[in-house]
Structures are given as C-alpha cells and as structure tokens.
Amino acid sequence: xxxxxxxxxxxxxxxxxxxxxxxxxxxxxxxxxxxxxxxxxxxxxxxxxxxxxxxxxxxxxxxxxxxxxxxxxxxxxxxxxxxxxxxxxxxxxxxxxxxxxxxxxxxxxxxxxxxxxxxxxxxxxxxxxxxxxxxxxxxxxxxxxxxxxxxxxxxxxxxxxxxxxxxxxxxxxxxxxxxxxxxxxxxxxxxxxxxxxxxxxxxxxxxxxxxxxxxxxxxxxxxxxxxxxxxxxxxxxxxxxxxxxxxxxxxxxxxx
Amino acid sequence: xxxxxxxxxxxxxxxxxxxxxxxxxxxxxxxxxxxxxxxxxxxxxxxxxxxxxxxxxxxxxxxxxxxxxxxxxxxxxxxxxxxxxxxxxxxxxxxxxxxxxxxxxxxxxxxxxxxxxxxxxxxxxxxxxxxxxxxxxxxxxxxxxxxxxxxxxxxxxxxxxxxxxxxxxxxxxxxxxxxxxxxxxxxxxxxxxxxxxxxxxxxxxxxxxxxxxxxxxxxxxxxxxxxxxxxxxxxxxxxxxxxxxxxxxxxxxxxxxxxxxxxxxxxxxxxxxxxxxxxxxxxxxxxxxxxxxxxxxxxxxxxxxxxxxxxxxxxxxxxxxxxxxxxxxxxxxxxxxxxxxxxxxxxxxxxxxxxxxxxxxxxxxxxxxxxx
Numbered sequence: 167x168x169x170x171x172x173x174x175x176x177x178x179x180x181x182x183x184x185x186x187x188x189x190x191x192x193x194x195x196x197x198x199x200x201x202x203x204x205x206x207x208x209x210x211x212x213x214x215x216x217x218x219x220x221x222x223x224x225x226x227x228x229x230x231x232x233x234x235x236x237x238x239x240x241x242x243x244x245x246x247x248x249x250x251x252x253x254x255x256x257x258x259x260x261x262x263x264x265x266x267x268x269x270x271x272x273x274x275x276x277x278x279x280x281x282x283x284x285x286x287x288x289x290x291x292x293x294x295x296x297x298x299x300x301x302x303x304x305x306x307x308x309x310x311x312x313x314x315x316x317x318x319x320x321x322x323x324x325x326x327x328x329x330x331x332x333x334x335x336x337x338x339x340x341x342x343x344x345x346x347x348x349x350x351x352x353x354x355x356x357x358x359x360x361x362x363x364x365x366x367x368x369x370x371x372x373x374x375x376x377x378x379x380x381x382x383x384x385x386x387x388x389x390x391x392x393x394x395x396x397x398x399x400x401x402x403x404x405x406x407x408x409x410x411x412x413x414x415x416x417x418x419x420x421x422x
Numbered sequence: 423x424x425x426x427x428x429x430x431x432x433x434x435x436x437x438x439x440x441x442x443x444x445x446x447x448x449x450x451x452x453x454x455x456x457x458x459x460x461x462x463x464x465x466x467x468x469x470x471x472x473x474x475x476x477x478x479x480x481x482x483x484x485x486x487x488x489x490x491x492x493x494x495x496x497x498x499x500x501x502x503x504x505x506x507x508x509x510x511x512x513x514x515x516x517x518x519x520x521x522x523x524x525x526x527x528x529x530x531x532x533x534x535x536x537x538x539x540x541x542x543x544x545x546x547x548x549x550x551x552x553x554x555x556x557x558x559x560x561x562x563x564x565x566x567x568x569x570x571x572x573x574x575x576x577x578x579x580x581x582x583x584x585x586x587x588x589x590x591x592x593x594x595x596x597x598x599x600x601x602x603x604x605x606x607x608x609x610x611x612x613x614x615x616x617x618x619x620x621x622x623x624x625x626x627x628x629x630x631x632x633x634x635x636x637x638x639x640x641x642x643x644x645x646x647x648x649x650x651x652x653x654x655x656x657x658x659x660x661x662x663x664x665x666x667x668x669x670x671x672x673x674x675x676x677x678x679x680x681x682x683x684x685x686x687x688x689x690x691x692x693x694x695x696x697x698x699x700x701x702x703x704x705x706x707x708x709x710x711x712x713x714x715x716x717x718x719x720x721x722x723x724x725x726x727x728x729x730x731x732x733x734x735x736x737x738x739x740x741x742x743x744x745x746x747x748x749x750x751x752x753x754x755x756x757x758x759x760x761x762x763x764x765x766x767x768x769x770x771x772x773x774x775x776x777x778x779x780x781x782x783x784x785x786x787x788x789x790x791x792x793x794x
Contacts, residue, residue: 220638221638222634222637222638222794242640245638245639245640246640248638250635250638250639252631252634252635252638254631255630255631255632255634255635256630256631256632257632257635258459258463258627258632260462260463260466260467261459261462261463265458265459265462268449268450268455269455269456269458269459270639271441271446271450272443272446272450272451272452272454272455272456273452273636273639273640273641274443274639274640275442275443275640276440276441276442276443277440277441277443277446278440278441279441312635316639316640317440
C-alpha cells in the first residue's frame with residue numbers, strides 16, 4: 167500500500183443538530199506520522215468533527231478522506247486501519263481486561279497479541295480482573311488498549327486523559343509518544359494545553375465549528391502578543407499554549 | 423510477494439508482530455467471542471440466573487403444591503343447633519364422608535357463612551319434615567354443598583333412589599392443575615428470557631456508549647445480533663430441560679409428544695420472542711425506557727395467553743385476538759405436545775403464528791434499530 171502523505175483530509179465540513187450548528191465549514195489536514203491536537207472550548211465542535219472522521223456520524227456536507235479512503239466506499243477497510251477511543255464509553259463491567267481485549271482483537275483481520283498490548287498499557291497485574299474493579303486511570307488505559315489492539319495506522323483519541331491523576335496522564339503520554347515514534351498518526355482532542363504542547367507536532371484551535379488557529383505549539387506561542395492578553399493575567403516573559411487558547415477563544419465560560 | 427512488500431512487512435514485524443485471524447484459532451473468531459461475552463455476562467449476573475432458572479421452578483413447585491389433588495374434596499357445613507331440632511339431620515349428614523359438619527348457634531353460623539369458613543348453613547326445622555338451607559347461590563361450591571347435604575338428609579329420612587347409580591373414580595395425569603400450569607410457565611419463561619436478555623443487554627450497551635464503540639471496530643452487525651440468539655439457544659436448552667425435568671420427576675407431568683418436536687417449538691418460540699426483544703430494544707436509550715416497553719409488550723400476554731388459567735375464560739369476542747398473540751400460540755402448542763401428544767403438523771397453525779411474529783419483530787427491529 168502506498169502511504170498517503172495525508173492521513174486525514176477534511177474539506178468544508180458542516181454538521182448541524184436542528185438549529186445548532188456544530189461544525190461550520192471546517193477544513194483540516196493531518197499529515198501521516200504526526201501527532202495532531204484538536205483544541206477548543208466545550209461545544210466548539212471537536213467531538214462532532216472527530217466522530218465524522220471516525221465514520222460514526224454522517225456530515226451534512228463536505229468531504230472527509232481518511233488514509234486516502236472515503237467512508238462511503240471503503241468503510242470496512244477503514245475500520246480495520248483505525249484505532250478509536252471515544253469520550254465516554256463504558257466497557258462491560260463483568261468482563262475481565264483480558265476478555266475485553268480478546269473480544270476487540272477478534273474483530274480485526276490482523277491484530278496485535280493481547281498480552282503484548284496489556285503490557286504496553288501496563289495492566290499486566292490487572293489482566294484477569296474485571297473491568298468494574300479498575301480505577302479511572304486503568305479503565306482509560308484499557309480504552310486506549312482496545313483502540314490499539316487492531317494495530318491501527320491512525321489513532322483517534324477523544325480527551326484520553328480527562329479526569330486522570332498526573333501519574334496516569336504521564337503514563338498515557340508515554341504510550342502516545344511510543345505510538346508516534348513507531349511512525350503512526352494520532353489525532354487527539356484535549357483540554358490540557360500542557361498535554362498538547364508536549365505531545366502534538368501541530369495543533370488546530372477550533373471554535374464555533376471552525377479552525378481559528380493552526381500551527382505547531384511553538385509557532386502559535388510565538389504569535390501571541392503578551393501585552394494583548396486579557397487582564398488580569400500575571401506578567402510573563404514567555405507565553406504558553408494556554409495563553410494562545412485564552413487569547414483566541416476569550417474568557418467566557420462554555421458549558422456543554 | 424514483492425521485495426518492497428516483504429520489506430515493509432519486516433519493518434512491521436520488528437515493531438509489533440501481527441496475528442492474522444487464522445493464527446488466533448476457533449476462539450479468535452468474532453462470533454465465538456461475542457457469544458462467549460453473552461455467556462459471561464449472563465452467568466456473572468446472579469439475579470439473571472435466579473429469574474431464568476430458579477424462579478420458574480419455585481413458582482411451579484409452589485403452585486403445584488397449593489393445587490395438588492387431595493382426593494375427594496371435603497365440604498365444611500354449619501348446622502344451627504336449636505332446642506327441639508331433630509338430631510337425625512346431623513346424624514344423616516355425618517354418614518356422608520365428604521361433609522364436615524359443625525354445630526353452631528345462629529350468629530356464629532351467620533359469621534362463618536359470611537367469612538367463607540362454611541359453604542352452607544343448615545337450619546333444621548322444628549319437626550322432622552322441614553329443613554332450611556342458607557347459602558350463596560353464586561358460589562358453585564355452595565350450590566354443590568346444598569345438593570350433597572340435601573341428598574344425605576333425604577336418604578337419611580328414608581328416600582329411596584329410583585335409579586341405582588354406581589360411581590367409578592378416575593384420576594388422570596394430564597388433567598391436573600400442575601399439568602396445565604407447567605407448559606404455561608415454560609412458555610412464559612421462553613418469552614421472558616428472550617425479551618429481557620436481548621432488551622437489557624442491547625439497551626445497556628447503547629446507554630453506556632458501548633454499542634457506539636463496537637460500531638467503531640470492523641465488527642459485523644449481524645454477528646453481534648446473532649450472538650444473542652446463539653447464546654439464547656444454549657440457555658434455552660438448559661431452561662427447558664430444568665423446568666420439564668422438574669415437572670416430570672416432582673409432579674409426574676406427562677410428556678406425551680415427541681421431545682424433539684417440543685424442543686423445536688421452544689426454539690422457534692425463543693427466536694420469535696427474540697425478535698420482539700430486539701424490537702423493544704431497537705430505539706430506547708435508557709434501561710428504564712426499555713423496561714417500560716418490554717413490560718408493555720409482555721403484560722397483555724401474561725394476562726390473556728393462558729399461563730395460569732385457560733384463556734377460554736375471556737369473552738368470545740376477544741378470542742380471535744388472543745389466539746393471535748405469540749405466547750398463546752406457544753402455550754397452546756406446548757400443551758398440545760405435552761398433554762395430548764400432538765405432532766408438529768397438528769400444531770402447525772400455532773407454529774405459523776409464532777413464525778410470523780418472529781419475522782415481523784426482526785424486520786421492524788432492524789428497520790428501526792439505533793446503532794449509536
């Protein structure tokens with residue numbers, strides 16, 4: 167297979183729920199082999215965009231090419247190539263870690279060894295424990311393991327570290343970095359700017375269903391004029407990605 | 423394979439060895455895994471095991487004991503003892519072994535009658551040639567008591583029957599309440615387990631976004647749904663065997679028809695109810711909503727389809743509708759097989775009704791099904 171240089175190509179994407187416009191003409195390109203972050207306040211359209219890219223939602227209009235394939239014609243092939251972690255999936259509580267991964271493994275024509283994936287997410291000690299007995303961080307690692315067991319070329323992670331303690335978060339960062347180092351592509355959404363700075367080669371800031379800023383974290387940080395930050399931000403000599411985010415999307419609270 | 427392909431495979435091998443599906447063997451097949459998940463989720467839910475296997479047996483045992491055959495039924499009779507009443511009335515009644523007589527005064531007699539402790543109150547007249555019976559004409563038991571008491575008193579006073587009548591007593595297995603009840607419980611259980619097991623599992627998976635997560639994998643939707651039927655078939659055999667075995671060994675409930683035909687009726691019934699379960703679960707997003715829909719589907723059948731009492735008790739006008747309910751068809755077919763030894767051909771109208779419900783259920787469910 168010829169590896170396309172673009173892992174994801176989204177053009178003029180639109181999606182509305184009744185009167186609410188979730189995605190309003192969004193364009194996006196993710197290069198093969200990069201870790202790409204989708205940032206934005208609650209309700210900005212991140213999850214809707216990512217679910218359309220995952221083939222779980224149909225857009226109202228616009229085009230999506232994933233690994234050079236479209237959902238209309240090659241959905242079955244695409245499913246084999248993608249690893250997906252959704253925002254609030256609860257896996258079956260009565261099954262063990264091993265049973266859950268063996269189930270997900272069975273869906274793929276080609277897959278990774280269950281034991282190996284369990285070691286990768288450091289759940290070896292919990293291999294035969296029920297999902298219901300796992301901590302929040304362990305459940306999240308299992309969700310990522312389920313996304314990886316099919317040996318995907320492209321991994322979609324929707325807020326993978328939300329609600330995790332610092333240790334669990336760092337463990338997941340390592341996992342994502344390793345996956346990226348193996349030459350695979352990752353698209354993730356997050357609310358943590360530190361996470362995006364650490365992990366992502368490029369980020370897109372999304373608000374009101376559109377991309378309002380795009381670039382590497384470094385580029386975006388350099389573009390911020392510290393003197394224009396909304397008061398009362400403490401005086402800083404270096405901007406952070408969080409400053410970029412707040413200066414672009416404002417300080418008004420967004421509720422889902 | 424080209425060199426380039428070999429090379430790219432080698433790079434892959436270096437990082438993460440891939441297992442093809444054939445390398446994962448029989449247990450690695452998605453259909454096997456999905457069915458195993460159904461098994462595990464069921465046996466790890468003690469409540470589900472209780473309601474499916476233990477509850478029907480407890481119900482059959484309880485009702486079977488409550489309505490067991492006790493030989494000739496004995497009737498409680500009250501006699502008002504008043505001064506000057508003829509003792510021969512009481513003596514005549516004592517001669518009949520089906521009557522249990524108690525003497526009581528006026529007010530105690532009235533109370534016993536009102537509270538149903540006695541079926542009939544006998545008030546002997548002042549002289550030998552009159553007697554008064556007090557009873558509720560609407561109770562068949564009371565009317566029966568009046569006939570028996572009157573016969574005893576009349577023959578005690580010297581009436582001679584014109585026609586000599588002899589009685590031959592029979593007790594027929596197959597005509598007792600437990601014989602009627604057990605096929606009904608089996609039918610009810612087939613309906614309940616099929617509808618609950620599919621409905622709950624699917625709606626729970628949907629409400630936890632697990633269904634959506636599975637949709638994000640290459641899993642085949644039809645295999646997902648078929649896995650429910652596959653595990654249902656296994657538990658069905660266990661369910662049928664325990665309930666029938668219990669009825670057969672504990673109460674001697676007859677199994678006059680072919681066991682294979684009986685199993686076929688049960689399988690067809692379970693699949694058909696599975697279609698209704700799928701329909702009940704096709705759109706609901708919460709378990710609460712699904713419970714409501716499932717009860718709405720099942721409640722009329724619990725009442726009308728002849729589980730605990732014959733559906734012929736309902737007015738003639740509604741009989742055609744009752745006949746068309748799937749549980750009525752299942753119960754009728756099971757009873758015909760077990761009690762009358764009827765062949766599959768003899769119950770083909772019922773099988774057709776069951777089949778049509780199944781087709782309609784699956785068709786509508788797949789049209790409506792919400793995979794997210």
